[in-house]
Amino acid sequence: MQHSIFKAGGxxxxxxxxxxxxxxxxxxxxxxxxxxxITKGLENALPIAIVPFSWSGPGxxxxxxxxxxxxxxVSSGRFDALPVKDFLSMxxxxxxxxxxxxxxxxxxxxxxxxxxxxxxxxYQVQFRLYDVFTQKQLAGYRYVVSAxxxxxxxxxxxxxxxxxxxxxxxxxxxxIAYITRSGGVRHPVFRLQVADSDGYxxxxxxxxxxxxxxPRWSPDGTRLAYVSFEHGHAVVxxxxxxxxxxxxxxxxxxxxxxxxxxxxxxRLALSLSMSGHPEIYVMNLSDGAxxxxxxxxxxxxxxxxxxxxxxxxxxxxxxxxxxxxRMTADGEDVTRLTFQGNYNAAPSxxxxxxxxxxxxxxxxxxxxxxxxxxxxxxQILTNTSLDESPTFAPNGQMVLYATIVHGRxxxxxxxxxxxxxxxxxTNEGDVREPAWSPFEHQLQAN
Amino acid sequence: MKNKAIIxxxxxxxxxxxxxxxxxxxxxxxxxxxxxxGQGAEASGAGQAGGAQGSALAGxxxxxxxxxxxxxxxxxxSSHIDSTNRAIVEANAAYMNANPxxxxxxxxxxxxRGTREYNLALGERRAQSVKRMMRVLGVASDRMxxxxxxAERPVALGHNRAAWRLNRRVxxxxxxxx
Numbered sequence: 001m002q003h004s005i006f007k008a009g010g011x012x013x014x015x016x017x018x019x020x021x022x023x024x025x026x027x028x029x030x031x032x033x034x035x036x037x038i039t040k041g042l043e044n045a046l047p048i049a050i051v052p053f054s055w056s057g058p059g060x061x062x063x064x065x066x067x068x069x070x071x072x073x074v075s076s077g078r079f080d081a082l083p084v085k086d087f088l089s090m091x092x093x094x095x096x097x098x099x100x101x102x103x104x105x106x107x108x109x110x111x112x113x114x115x116x117x118x119x120x121x122x123y124q125v126q127f128r129l130y131d132v133f134t135q136k137q138l139a140g141y142r143y144v145v146s147a148x149x150x151x152x153x154x155x156x157x158x159x160x161x162x163x164x165x166x167x168x169x170x171x172x173x174x175x176i177a178y179i180t181r182s183g184g185v186r187h188p189v190f191r192l193q194v195a196d197s198d199g200y201x202x203x204x205x206x207x208x209x210x211x212x213x214x215p216r217w218s219p220d221g222t223r224l225a226y227v228s229f230e231h232g233h234a235v236v237x238x239x240x241x242x243x244x245x246x247x248x249x250x251x252x253x254x255x256x257x258x259x260x261x262x263x264x265x266x267r268l269a270l271s272l273s274m275s276g277h278p279e280i281y282v283m284n285l286s287d288g289a290x291x292x293x294x295x296x297x298x299x300x301x302x303x304x305x306x307x308x309x310x311x312x313x314x315x316x317x318x319x320x321x322x323x324x325x326r327m328t329a330d331g332e333d334v335t336r337l338t339f340q341g342n343y344n345a346a347p348s349x350x351x352x353x354x355x356x357x358x359x360x361x362x363x364x365x366x367x368x369x370x371x372x373x374x375x376x377x378x379q380i381l382t383n384t385s386l387d388e389s390p391t392f393a394p395n396g397q398m399v400l401y402a403t404i405v406h407g408r409x410x411x412x413x414x415x416x417x418x419x420x421x422x423x424x425x426t427n428e429g430d431v432r433e434p435a436w437s438p439f440e441h442q443l444q445a446n
Numbered sequence: 447m448k449n450k451a452i453i454x455x456x457x458x459x460x461x462x463x464x465x466x467x468x469x470x471x472x473x474x475x476x477x478x479x480x481x482x483x484g485q486g487a488e489a490s491g492a493g494q495a496g497g498a499q500g501s502a503l504a505g506x507x508x509x510x511x512x513x514x515x516x517x518x519x520x521x522x523x524s525s526h527i528d529s530t531n532r533a534i535v536e537a538n539a540a541y542m543n544a545n546p547x548x549x550x551x552x553x554x555x556x557x558x559r560g561t562r563e564y565n566l567a568l569g570e571r572r573a574q575s576v577k578r579m580m581r582v583l584g585v586a587s588d589r590m591x592x593x594x595x596x597a598e599r600p601v602a603l604g605h606n607r608a609a610w611r612l613n614r615r616v617x618x619x620x621x622x623x624x
Binding site: 184185203204205206211213214227229232233234239244246254255257258271273276277278299301302315317321322342343345346359361366386388389404407433 | 474475523558559560561562563564566567568570571574593594595596598599600601602603604605
C-alpha cells in the first residue's frame with residue numbers, strides 16, 4: 001500500500017478516466033475520435049528495443065502498457081522502435097538482460113518491464129531502461145496503481161524514457177483541449193473537448209450551437225478559460241475541467257475575448273472592447289478588479305504572459321497592420337517585436353521565455369512560426385497556408401497549431417527545429433483551437 | 447390561511463418557471479463528474495450531452511425588404527467601405543429613415559484567414575465602420591447595435607477566394623419594434 005500514494009492530481013484523474021470509460025460509447029459517437037499520424041520523423045531516430053512487458057494476473061491486462069509506451073515514443077518522431085520479431089531474447093527482469101543480443105540488432109536503448117495483478121484491483125508496474133552501449137541502467141521504477149491509472153503510468157514511463165534519452169522532459173502525460181465544429185452552415189455544433197495528449201478518451205466539456213474559441217489552461221491544469229457566443233456575443237468563461245462548474249468572467253459591452261492566464265493563475269489578461277475598441281486589460285480573479293494596460297484606438301488583442309510574469313506580448317495594428325508588441329505586465333515600455341511582413345499575430349511564449357510562436361503571413365499563406373527573442377529571427381515552421389492558434393508543448397519541444405488539410409480543420413504539431421511533424425485529425429467535422437495542458441502531477445514511484 | 451398557501455405555491459411556481467427560463471442550448475460538463483451547472487446553460491456530465499439544438503440566433507429578427515441588399519463586403523484586413531458598398535449602406539439608411547420603428551443589428555464578420563481573436567476585433571471594426579456611415583446618413587445611434595462574430599459564422603464554408611470574399615461582410619439584421 002505504501003507504493004500507492006497518489007497526489008491530488010492523480011485522484012481526480014482516476015475519476016476522470018472512470019467516467020470516461022463508462023461513457024466511452026457516447027464519446028465515440030460524438031464525432032470526437034482523434035488519430036495522430038507522423039508526417040515527418042527524424043532521419044537519425046534513435047533505435048530503441050521495447051520488450052513487450054510480461055503480465056501475470058487473471059484474464060487480460062486492462063491496458064497494453066508497453067504498447068502505449070512504444071506508441072508514445074514513436075509518435076515523437078525521435079525514436080525508431082525495433083520490430084519485436086527481430087529480438088533474440090525477451091527479458092522481463094534485470095538478470096535476464098544479455099546486452100550482446102541488443103547490440104546485434106543495433107538497439108541503442110532497451111526497455112523491459114512487467115505488470116502484475118495485486119489484489120484487490122491493483123497493479124504493480126515495473127520498468128527498466130538501459131543504455132545498450134555502456135550496459136548501464138538509466139532508469140528503473142516501480143508503481144502500484146489501479147486499472148484506471150495504467151495509461152497514466154505508461155505515459156509517465158514514456159516521459160522518463162524521453163527525458164533520459166533526449167535530455168528534455170517528455171510531455172506524454174499531458175492533455176490537449178480543442179474545439180470541434182460539426183454540422184453545416186445553418187446548424188453548427190461546437191464542442192470544447194479535452195483528450196489525453198495521444199488523443200485517447202476525448203470528453204466534451206461544453207457543447208453549444210454558437211461558436212466557442214480560445215480555450216486556455218490554467219497553470220495548475222484544473223480549469224479552462226474560453227470565449228463562448230452562447231449569449232449571442234463573445235463572453236469569457238472559466239470552467240473547472242473536472243466538475244464542469246463554470247463562471248462568467250467577462251461580459252462587458254462589446255467583445256470579451258482572448259483570455260490569457262498569468263503564470264500564477266491569479267490574474268487573467270483579456271481583450272475587451274467596452275471602450276469602443278479592443279484594449280488589453282488584466283483582471284484580478286479574486287475580486288474581478290480590472291486594470292487597463294493599453295490605451296490605443298487600434299486593435300489590441302491576443303495577450304500572452306512571459307513565463308516569469310514580467311511581460312505581456314500582444315497583437316496590435318496600431319502601426320497599420322497586425323504586428324506583435326510587448327509591454328511590461330503593468331502596461332509600460334511598449335516595444336514592437338515583429339517587422340517582417342504585413343501580418344503577425346497570436347503570440348504565445350515558449351516555456352523558457354526565449355521564443356514566441358505566432359502566425360505570420362508570407363505570400364498569401366498564414367504560417368505558424370517562431371520568433372527568437374534574442375536576435376528577432378523569424379523562423380517559419382510550416383508549409384500549410386491557413387495555420388492558426390499556435391502554442392508550445394509544456395516541454396517547449398513542439399508547437400501545436402490548427403490548420404486546414406484537404407479542406408478539413410486538423411491539428412498539427414511541429415518540433416521547434418521543424419524536423420518532426422504530426423497531424424491530429426478527427427473523424428468528423430473540423431478540429432481547431434488547440435491548447436496543450438501544463439504538466440500533470442507525477443504518480444508516486446519507487 | 448389556505449389562500450396564503452396557494453399564493454406562496456403560485457409564487458414558488460413562478461420562481462421555478464423563471465429559473466427554467468432563459469436557458470440556452472449550451473452544455474457544460476466536467477471531464478470527471480457530471481455535476482456541471484451554469485448560468486443560462488445546459489449542464490451535463492462528460493459525454494452526456496443530449497440531442498441537437500437549434501440556433502439561438504433566431505428571435506424577433508426579420509429580414510430587410512427584398513429591394514434592399516443587406517450585406518456589405520470588404521477587402522482583406524480592411525473596414526473601408528468602397529463606393530459599390532456605400533450604395534448598399536445608403537439604401538439601408540434610406541429604409542431605416544423611412545421606417546422609424548425599425549432597429550438594426552450590424553453583424554461584423556471576417557474570412558477565415560489570420561487569427562480568430564484578431565478577426566473578432568476586425569469584425570467589430572467593420573460593423574462600427576458601417577454604423578458610422580449610417581449615422582452620417584441620418585440614422586440615430588440608438589437604433590443600431592454592433593456585434594462581431596469574427597471568422598466564426600461564415601456564409602460560405604470553402605477555403606478559397608470565392609468563399610473568403612462572401613465571408614468578409616457586415617450583415618444588416620433588422621428588428622421591427624412595433
